[in-house]
Amino acid sequence: MEQAPESQQPEDDDVLDAYSRTVMRVAAAVTPHVAAIEMTAQRHNGRVRVGAGSAVLFTEDGYLLTNSHVVAGTRQGYAVFGDGSRMELELVGADPLSDLAVVHGSRPKVRPAEFGAAESLRVGQLVVAVGNPLGLAGSVTAGVVSGLGRAIPVWSGGNRRVIEDVIQTDAALNPGNSGGALADTHARIVGINTAVAGAGLGLAIPINATTRRIISALLADGRVRRAYLGLVSTPMQLTPSAVIRTGLREGLRVVEVLPGSPADAAGLSAGDIIVTAGGRPVNNAESLQRLLFADAIGQPLDVAVLRDGAELHLTPVPEEMTAKGTA
Numbered sequence: 001m002e003q004a005p006e007s008q009q010p011e012d013d014d015v016l017d018a019y020s021r022t023v024m025r026v027a028a029a030v031t032p033h034v035a036a037i038e039m040t041a042q043r044h045n046g047r048v049r050v051g052a053g054s055a056v057l058f059t060e061d062g063y064l065l066t067n068s069h070v071v072a073g074t075r076q077g078y079a080v081f082g083d084g085s086r087m088e089l090e091l092v093g094a095d096p097l098s099d100l101a102v103v104h105g106s107r108p109k110v111r112p113a114e115f116g117a118a119e120s121l122r123v124g125q126l127v128v129a130v131g132n133p134l135g136l137a138g139s140v141t142a143g144v145v146s147g148l149g150r151a152i153p154v155w156s157g158g159n160r161r162v163i164e165d166v167i168q169t170d171a172a173l174n175p176g177n178s179g180g181a182l183a184d185t186h187a188r189i190v191g192i193n194t195a196v197a198g199a200g201l202g203l204a205i206p207i208n209a210t211t212r213r214i215i216s217a218l219l220a221d222g223r224v225r226r227a228y229l230g231l232v233s234t235p236m237q238l239t240p241s242a243v244i245r246t247g248l249r250e251g252l253r254v255v256e257v258l259p260g261s262p263a264d265a266a267g268l269s270a271g272d273i274i275v276t277a278g279g280r281p282v283n284n285a286e287s288l289q290r291l292l293f294a295d296a297i298g299q300p301l302d303v304a305v306l307r308d309g310a311e312l313h314l315t316p317v318p319e320e321m322t323a324k325g326t327a
Helices: 006-033 209-221 240-246 262-266 285-289
Strands: 034-043 046-057 063-066 076-080 086-095 100-104 126-131 139-156 159-169 181-183 189-194 202-206 231-237 250-257 273-277 303-307 310-314
Touching: 006 034, 006 126, 006 139, 006 181, 034 063, 034 086, 046 189, 086 209, 100 209, 126 159, 126 189, 139 202, 139 285, 159 189, 159 285, 209 285, 231 285, 240 273, 240 303, 250 262, 250 285, 273 285
Parallel strands: none
Antiparallel strands: 034 046, 034 076, 046 063, 063 100, 076 086, 086 100, 126 139, 126 181, 139 159, 139 231, 159 202, 181 189, 189 202, 231 250, 250 273, 273 303, 303 310
């Protein structure tokens, strides 16, 4: 293989150094805000460890954001920050559908992280994943955003459910990074990492308007009443003929319909392209998810889909998301 001309070597090195400097700067800024957490439960033989992962401090008075699957079946635990400071934790609330949970401890010594806006992310954008697994403080990986607006089916606690509107990256994660931070190059938190789908997949729950609403509900009530349809979907560009027919450029392609779900009962099928729901355009998982809070439970929802060149209107009736998931 031919060597690159010497004149190109400094330029290549400069690019690598710029990438490295960016990752190091973001890691240094974000790591202090990310704690290792260990959650425990009372058993006949005393308190035992049930879940462990990472969490992101987001208020000055000790509230941290993590994954629901990390705290499942627990009420108490503790957090350890990178500087060695430790605090006891109480579970505030969890939302299995979004895989988000809030825990609370005493006022920490470190300052809270700054939330960004996942709505501004673009495919190909550099992101940095920061976790704090117990014994591995400051675990950092970097990569690019490889997909947005995905909805994925996962198994958790023996139940099948769908996590909506995830960010997919090629930043490697392991279970100890669950609940850690996904940051942009300005060190703003744009997602909460989840490894619930397995090692090798970089997935994160976006910090966006819907997530902020979920966090507010958890802080206020300890739970989020959510409606669900039971769809696995992915955003897609519409064909020219579909654009002419609907006046829209994007839709949601149904990848899978969960058996026995409201979507199944209404006749939605894999391959359908959802273009509107409740009369509003649908072009990503969040645009559908925004319609599925407490006031949607039990209320018929008009869904317009494209199927085999025709436009159909189906009317699923969203059901309440239970703690057991969508199975």
